[in-house]
Amino acid sequence: MIYEWRTYEAMPGKLPALHTHLEVAAGLFGKHELGVLGFWTEEIGIGGQVNYMWIYRDFEERQKKLAAFGADPAWKQQVAEETEKEGAIVARTHNTMLQLTPYSPVPRLKMNVQEWRIYEAMPGRLPDLHNRFANHTLRLFEKHGMTNIGYWTEVFGTSNRLVYMLGYPSLGDREKSWAAFQMDRDWQQARAESEKNGTLVAKTYTRILRPTAYSPKG
Numbered sequence: 001m002i003y004e005w006r007t008y009e010a011m012p013g014k015l016p017a018l019h020t021h022l023e024v025a026a027g028l029f030g031k032h033e034l035g036v037l038g039f040w041t042e043e044i045g046i047g048g049q050v051n052y053m054w055i056y057r058d059f060e061e062r063q064k065k066l067a068a069f070g071a072d073p074a075w076k077q078q079v080a081e082e083t084e085k086e087g088a089i090v091a092r093t094h095n096t097m098l099q100l101t102p103y104s105p106v107p108r109l110k111m112n113v114q115e116w117r118i119y120e121a122m123p124g125r126l127p128d129l130h131n132r133f134a135n136h137t138l139r140l141f142e143k144h145g146m147t148n149i150g151y152w153t154e155v156f157g158t159s160n161r162l163v164y165m166l167g168y169p170s171l172g173d174r175e176k177s178w179a180a181f182q183m184d185r186d187w188q189q190a191r192a193e194s195e196k197n198g199t200l201v202a203k204t205y206t207r208i209l210r211p212t213a214y215s216p217k218g
Helices: 014-033 057-071 072-086 125-145 171-183 183-196
Strands: 001-011 033-044 047-056 090-100 113-121 147-154 161-168 201-213
Touching: 001 014, 014 033, 014 047, 014 072, 047 057, 047 072, 057 072, 072 171, 113 125, 125 147, 125 161, 125 171, 125 183, 161 171, 171 183
Parallel strands: none
Antiparallel strands: 001 047, 001 090, 033 047, 033 201, 090 147, 113 161, 113 201, 147 161
């Protein structure tokens, strides 16, 4: 399966129009059997963006379904009316193609708050990072009330990144879970053993997300 993470940056003042645009699109995605994991806005930090994730069996399916979606008269009418009324609503679009790791669960959204995390591994240490997550981290996250939603690597290029998503009932639960996780002796031991030959992670990026009103449930 291929997972496509997309970020739309709205033109100034056009975020409400972008939400309307994507809400219409979400209905047509279903018509054309375009799988969607969810739509999100940033809870903390950067405003003016909407993120979403498509799911395909393979790139051939992606090409066929997006072509059918783009040719749909209902979508063409929506874009024409929207452009006439609002002008350009999207300033930039970013997308990343991802595939699940062998240890990832099948992604499902059940929580109110999600966290999107990217770890850039030290050179040559991505396999060790995968081993730590597969053998220790996922289990300890669940122990402390975090929901493992999905774990991915990038499809193209020579990326040294691990990308994953966690779920929480609330921001307060997130803080409590991370504090308990960091204090867990099993985690401290697993981290120490995995880093005997040096740290595994060079950089960490994190974004706190909340599903939009039109995001699929469950």
